[in-house]
Amino acid sequence: MEDYRFVVVHLIAAFFICVVVCAATAPHAYAATSQSINVNLFVPGCGDGICEANLGENTTTCPQDCGGGATSTPTTTPTTTPTTPMVAGYVSSPSAIGGTIGVLNINNITTQYQGTSVIINWHNPPGSFTGVRIVRSPYGIPTDPLDGQVVYQGSGTYAFDTAGTSGTTYYYTAFSYNQAGTYSSGTVFGVVWPPTHTVTSSHNKHSVPQQQSSSPTKSSPPPASSFPVSSSFPLPVIASTTPVTQSFTSSSTVTATSTEPIALNQILFIQNGQQVTPATINGTLPLTIAIPDSVVSTAVPAGLLRTIITLNILGQNNYYLLRENSTDHALETNIDLSTTPTGGYPFSVEFWPNTGTPFVLSGTLSITRPVAASAGILGIGLTFTNIEQIVGLLLLLALFMLILRFARHG
Amino acid sequence: MFIKNTCTIIVCVGCVVAVMVATQAKADMHSANYAIPTDSINFGGGQSSSANYAQNSTFGEVATGRSSSANYALQAGYQQMLGASISISAASNVTLPTLSGLSVGTAVASSSWNVVTDDTAGYQLSIAAATAPALQDPAKAFFSDYVPSGGTTTPDYNFTTPNSTSNFGYSVYSPDATVMWKQNGSACNQTGGTNTLGHCWDGFSTAVQTIAQSSSDNQPTGATTTVTYEAGIGSNKLQDAGTYTATITVTAVAL
Numbered sequence: 001m002e003d004y005r006f007v008v009v010h011l012i013a014a015f016f017i018c019v020v021v022c023a024a025t026a027p028h029a030y031a032a033t034s035q036s037i038n039v040n041l042f043v044p045g046c047g048d049g050i051c052e053a054n055l056g057e058n059t060t061t062c063p064q065d066c067g068g069g070a071t072s073t074p075t076t077t078p079t080t081t082p083t084t085p086m087v088a089g090y091v092s093s094p095s096a097i098g099g100t101i102g103v104l105n106i107n108n109i110t111t112q113y114q115g116t117s118v119i120i121n122w123h124n125p126p127g128s129f130t131g132v133r134i135v136r137s138p139y140g141i142p143t144d145p146l147d148g149q150v151v152y153q154g155s156g157t158y159a160f161d162t163a164g165t166s167g168t169t170y171y172y173t174a175f176s177y178n179q180a181g182t183y184s185s186g187t188v189f190g191v192v193w194p195p196t197h198t199v200t201s202s203h204n205k206h207s208v209p210q211q212q213s214s215s216p217t218k219s220s221p222p223p224a225s226s227f228p229v230s231s232s233f234p235l236p237v238i239a240s241t242t243p244v245t246q247s248f249t250s251s252s253t254v255t256a257t258s259t260e261p262i263a264l265n266q267i268l269f270i271q272n273g274q275q276v277t278p279a280t281i282n283g284t285l286p287l288t289i290a291i292p293d294s295v296v297s298t299a300v301p302a303g304l305l306r307t308i309i310t311l312n313i314l315g316q317n318n319y320y321l322l323r324e325n326s327t328d329h330a331l332e333t334n335i336d337l338s339t340t341p342t343g344g345y346p347f348s349v350e351f352w353p354n355t356g357t358p359f360v361l362s363g364t365l366s367i368t369r370p371v372a373a374s375a376g377i378l379g380i381g382l383t384f385t386n387i388e389q390i391v392g393l394l395l396l397l398a399l400f401m402l403i404l405r406f407a408r409h410g
Numbered sequence: 411m412f413i414k415n416t417c418t419i420i421v422c423v424g425c426v427v428a429v430m431v432a433t434q435a436k437a438d439m440h441s442a443n444y445a446i447p448t449d450s451i452n453f454g455g456g457q458s459s460s461a462n463y464a465q466n467s468t469f470g471e472v473a474t475g476r477s478s479s480a481n482y483a484l485q486a487g488y489q490q491m492l493g494a495s496i497s498i499s500a501a502s503n504v505t506l507p508t509l510s511g512l513s514v515g516t517a518v519a520s521s522s523w524n525v526v527t528d529d530t531a532g533y534q535l536s537i538a539a540a541t542a543p544a545l546q547d548p549a550k551a552f553f554s555d556y557v558p559s560g561g562t563t564t565p566d567y568n569f570t571t572p573n574s575t576s577n578f579g580y581s582v583y584s585p586d587a588t589v590m591w592k593q594n595g596s597a598c599n600q601t602g603g604t605n606t607l608g609h610c611w612d613g614f615s616t617a618v619q620t621i622a623q624s625s626s627d628n629q630p631t632g633a634t635t636t637v638t639y640e641a642g643i644g645s646n647k648l649q650d651a652g653t654y655t656a657t658i659t660v661t662a663v664a665l
Contacts (some may be wrong), residue, residue, distance in 0.1 A: 043650065
């Protein structure tokens with residue numbers, strides 16, 4: 001009987017031991033049924049945090065990657081005179097006299113608040129224009145198409161910018177480009193980001209703020225119930241440091257000085273491959289304004305952080321960024337004058353050296369157009385647009401008078 | 411004393427035999443036409459039910475529970491096998507070849523997953539992206555998700571990038587690829603077509619998309635599905651510099 005009980009006890013004990021052993025050796029090891037991975041892709045270029053000399057990046061072309069300081073602090077950045085071309089693909093056009101005109105900048109940029117958004121309007125240039133890329137930055141003026149956030153890219157003439165911090169000034173540069181991927185020097189403007197409260201324009205003071213789509217649309221023009229952001233955008237860097245300014249009335253009579261190491265007559269005005277003067281600008285032709293590399297390297301050994309040309313057309317300032325040309329390293333911009341009426345317009349060139357005091361040259365750009373004459377013959381209005389037509393008309397009149405004379409006197 | 415020791419030995423040997431039998435049971439119960447997916451050594455149990463519930467019970471099973479090795483998982487015991495097991499291999503992160511933001515180009519890379527299931531009903535493998543668009547950088551610049559010309563259910567036979575855009579898509583190569591990844595030499599989503607590497611391209615979505623499916627178990631070798639990724643920059647597109655990342659999740663579900 002004792003043996004029987006012992007056997008039963010052992011059976012039960014062995015069973016539980018086995019169960020415990022089996023349970024202990026059973027780690028709940030189902031393999032996971034989901035796996036997540038990251039697919040990574042690196043796109044090099046200015047703004048990637050790496051100074052890539054093989055892409056032409058240096059302290060001038062890409063200060064955010066190669067050092068050289070923020071673009072809004074021009075006096076704190078020692079660097080050398082640019083000697084290498086900018087990144088291939090977005091340099092400007094050849095500026096040498098006899099060269100061909102490159103991609104023209106957009107102009108006539110205006111900005112308006114629209115609720116909590118900003119509408120940007122502009123005029124596209126003629127010629128080899130494919131589209132415009134607008135980038136912005138709260139830290140300074142973007143100096144190349146990869147510098148800053150992209151606000152718009154396309155062939156339209158307006159865009160909405162919907163994301164910003166109220167009260168923050170954003171600096172924008174619009175780079176037009178052609179089919180080959182060549183970019184213009186850039187047109188600069190700025191916006192103090194709108195407050196988030198209701199628009200107070202008298203046109204819609206009872207309206208409710210509307211949130212705009214964040215993506216630019218080309219489907220229809222924006223509504224007009226808005227008010228200007230600023231009639232003339234004051235470049236904020238000007239306010240931080242007062243530049244030396246001197247105006248010149250004639251480019252042929254000035255020389256460089258210690259405070260203005262570059263003279264106005266050292267700036268090249270080029271149209272149709274020929275050098276022209278600011279007083280004889282043909283409004284039907286694009287205008288290239290260029291500063292040769294030899295002038296910059298001699299006058300400003302520390303190099304230029306930024307150069308901007310301001311052209312005031314009928315009260316509206318157009319700010320053109322000058323950028324280095326890959327061919328001859330000149331600083332240049334290409335300006336569309338096709339919509340600019342005949343007249344004299346003030347312009348200024350602001351130089352911001354990497355070290356030292358900024359300086360400004362200013363003058364007047366006199367834009368003329370081909371001779372236009374009108375004459376009325378027998379009540380019919382005729383317009384003559386060149387001297388050959390006028391001479392032809394005079395000859396025709398002489399012939400007519402001669403015929404009359406013969407008719408009277410037989 | 412002899413009886414005591416004998417009983418102890420018998421019990422222990424019985425346990426070991428039971429474990430061995432349970433381990434071998436699955437492999438031994440296949441024939442050309444039939445299979446016994448589950449079996450049990452026990453002394454009682456059966457079906458019982460009430461108005462609202464039903465249960466299948468066994469009594470006296472020995473050597474039950476789960477155990478696993480690097481390549482296999484065992485669920486010993488009749489009730490254990492009422493649930494199917496499925497596993498998916500791990501894949502590493504993938505880095506596409508560097509693309510220049512200033513010029514046209516494409517970058518291709520791939521990753522593979524092996525799915526093993528003992529579910530006689532098979533499995534389903536799906537894929538989803540964590541973001542839309544899938545390939546983004548921290549500044550929110552992105553490659554557009556690939557959009558096939560025939561709609562998202564009909565992948566493009568070849569990967570193309572319009573001049574003015576940059577895009578990111580994928581293709582699927584698998585013995586269990588769904589019909590949308592099968593092509594006839596010029597078009598995809600072809601019933602009876604073949605599944606080949608490098609053809610049939612679609613875009614990612616945050617919505618789950620089924621890419622492979624089978625209707626039978628495939629253990630122990632499983633089935634390997636390869637997902638190929640491709641990113642392209644069009645000739646007129648200037649892509650922002652930066653490091654772009656797409657987080658892709660694949661999920662295998664036993665049917």
